[in-house]
Amino acid sequence: LAAMRRRLDEVLADRAVRRIAPLRHLARYPASCHPAQGGHYALQAAPAGYVYVPRARPPDFAERLAALAGISFSVVAPAGWGAPEATARMIASVTAQWFPHWTLILAGPAETMPPTAHPQITTLHVPAGGRIAAINAAIRRAEGDFVVLLDPDQELTPDCLYAFATRIAAGDAEFLYADEDRIDPDGGYTQPFFKPDWSPDTLLSLPYTGRVSCIRRSLLHRTGPLREEHEGAEHWDLALRVTEQTRHIGHVSQILFHDRHPPDRPPCRDAGRKTRQDAFRRRGLAAMLEPIAQAPCHDRVRYAVRGTPLISIVIPTxxxxxxxxxxxxxLARASWRHVEIVILDNGSADPETLRILSDLDERTDIRVIRHDAPFNFSELNNIGARQARGDILLFLNDDTELHTADALDRMAGYAQLPHIGAVGAKLLYPALMQVQHVGVVNLDDGPGHAFLRHAADDPGYVLRNIADYNWSAVTGACLMIERPKFDAVRGFDEDFPVAYNDIDLCFRLLEQGLYNVSCPAAIYLHHESLSRGQDAASAERRARLDRERHRLYRRHPGFLMHDPWYNPNLRQHGAPFAIVA
Known part of the structure; x- marks a missing residue:
């Protein structure tokens, strides 16, 4: 685009045409590609920060394609539902694929079947039943190694099947999904959804994997096809069932299809609830769905706490x-009452503080442990964990306040799930009730808090500020974890005395195959760093912060400039979740 603008400047200068305003308009608003008649693309100014640019074939495409021999796809789609023009564009998007080893199976009533003579397209007449029955009939006819589900209101990008095949060849993926964008009423592309890698708890918040998916045919036959009783959320139901049957899940971090539905548009509310309730029953989970007030038609999951575990709250001060x-x-306002509080006094000398600690130590539910040594946050928390009697540990800063009474219950319900490592909460700055923490993103310049200083009820990028999502890490200012999982990774690493100890802990949990999650409905107020001040407040502290960040990535080189629960197409430094124009 920059070269194009320079060339336009040269042409206008050569012709002495005084038409600077259109160029300024083009520079001010990122251009977007709109498909024009004849299959070509036209450059036009658009007031959006996103531009879909079709990928070019790599120079060594023939060699790469030869390496993918043996992979084949059956694309299945219903015909007769939706506008004929949309169906024609959907079919054209399949025939335009770079990857040649595909068949397209169109299923539907004979009278609405679009005419086609393409040798790789099969038409399957389904005299009775609805759209889901037609798709399932096409699935039964499929012979490719992988089945790609497609609807008439969707279009594949030309490199879609090639990208799926490349990902399949690179590993053992059995279920694949990809990023997507929207087709606007003018035929342009907008509203990209750049997705995280596999996130099991996110999938129970919203059907983020999308309606276009690629599934190994043997896995699909083992799982079963779309279910008519879940119509309105049938793709969501299939994704939940398929991912229960395999751990080989792949995400292609590029736009591989265009949809006419927005990414945060929920499926039919009742169908979506039924789909997840069915998943809870299959998985033996006691859970309920609660409406998200800031996002009508969306629900969050609340897991019941199993038994009456003791929650030990460890607070350094x-x-x-x-x-x-x-x-x-x-904490006295908490609805979960089976708690103990373990206070780690790191050498207090202030008379008022000593009096308060003495009074607290008189309580039967509180123990004060004196540790008069140089400050080491990791060491203090590890001492507290060893002294704690609880089944569940909550590491909490002393400058926080419980805001929602049921926060402990909500977090504990997640902490007890076998696949969950650390559980975080939403922390708010008390003065303006703005976000201090809802999850940590690991960008090029290191870990940072997502949606910092956003309004508490701002939905964020595809609801990430208000729905339960998996994250690479959560803050140690409020971190809950089951004791056996904490012990299995040997607690906090005391080589991180001040900064990044929470990130290191979360990375080690991820490396053990666990997932970290944040629960935005569990809310605390956080008077951030009242206890010790900001880490970047002095040159000495900034230098220490840099040393500990370097140590973090030496310990975890796989996370250097990489966050599986973010997306490489989003901004990699500064404010996260911005679209790179």
Whole structure:
């Protein structure tokens, strides 16, 4: 685009045409590609920050294609539902594929079947039943190694099957999904959804994998096809069932299809609820769905706590008596009552603080442990964990306040799930009720908090500020974990005395095959760093922060400039979740 603009400048200068305003307009608003008649693309100014640019074939395409020999796809789609023009565009998107080893099976009533003479397209007349019955009939006819589900209101990008095949050849993926965008009423492309890698809890919040998916045919036959009783959320139901049958799940981080439905548009509300309730029953989980107030038609999952586990709340502190007392007082409002509080006093000398600690130590549900040594956040928490008696540990900063009474219950329900490592919460700055934490993203310049200083109820990118999502890490200011999982990774690493100890812990949990999750309905107030001040407040602290960040990536080189629960197409430094124009 930059070269194109330079060339336009040269042409206008050569012709002495004084038409600068259109060029300024083009520079001000990123251009977008709109398909024009004849299959060509036209460049036009658009007031959006996203541009879909079709990929060019790599120079060594023939060699790459030869390496993919043996992979084949059956694309299945219903015909007769939707506008004939949309169906024709869907078919054209399949015939335009770079990857040649495909068949397209169109199923539907004979009277609505579009005419086609393409040798790789099969038409299957289904005299009775609806759209789902037609898709299932096409699935039964499929012979390719992988089945790709497609609807008439969707279009594949020309490199879609090639990208899927490349990903399949690189590993053992059995279920694949990809990023997507929207087709606007003018035929342009907008609203990209750049997705995270496999996120099991995100899939129970919304059907983020999308309606175009690629499934190994043997796995699909083992799982079963689309179910008519889940019509309105049939693709969501299939994704949930398929991912229960395999751990070989792949995500292609590029736009591989265009859809006419927005990414955060929910399926039929009742069907979506039924689909997830059915999943809970299959998985033996006691869970309920609650409406998300800020996102009509969306629900969040709330898991029931199994049994009556003791939750040990570990709180390090030093000379911060009144702040600590406020934190302890807020915990008295918690609806979960089976708790103990373990306070780690890191050498307080302030008389008021000492008096407060002495009074707290008189309580039967609180223990104060004195550890008069140089500050080491990891060491303090590890000492607290060893002294704690609870089945579940909550590491909590003394400058926090419980805001929602059921926060402990919500977090504990997640913490007890076998696949969950660390559980985070939404932390708000108290003055303006803005986000301090809802999850950590690991960008090029290191870990940082997503949606920092956004309004508490701002949905964020595809509801990530208000729906339950998996994240690479959550803050140690409020981190819950089951004791056996904490012990299995040997707790906090005491080589990280101040910064990144929480990130290191979360990375180690990920490396053990667990998932970290944030629960935005569990809300705390956070008077951030009241206890120790900001880490970047002085040159000395900034230098220490840099050293600990370098140590973090030496320990975890796989996470250097890489976050599987983010997306490489989104901005990799500065404010996260921005579309790179």
């Amino acid at each position: 030093r000379d911060n008596g009144p702040v600590l007392a406020r934190c302890i007082a807020s």
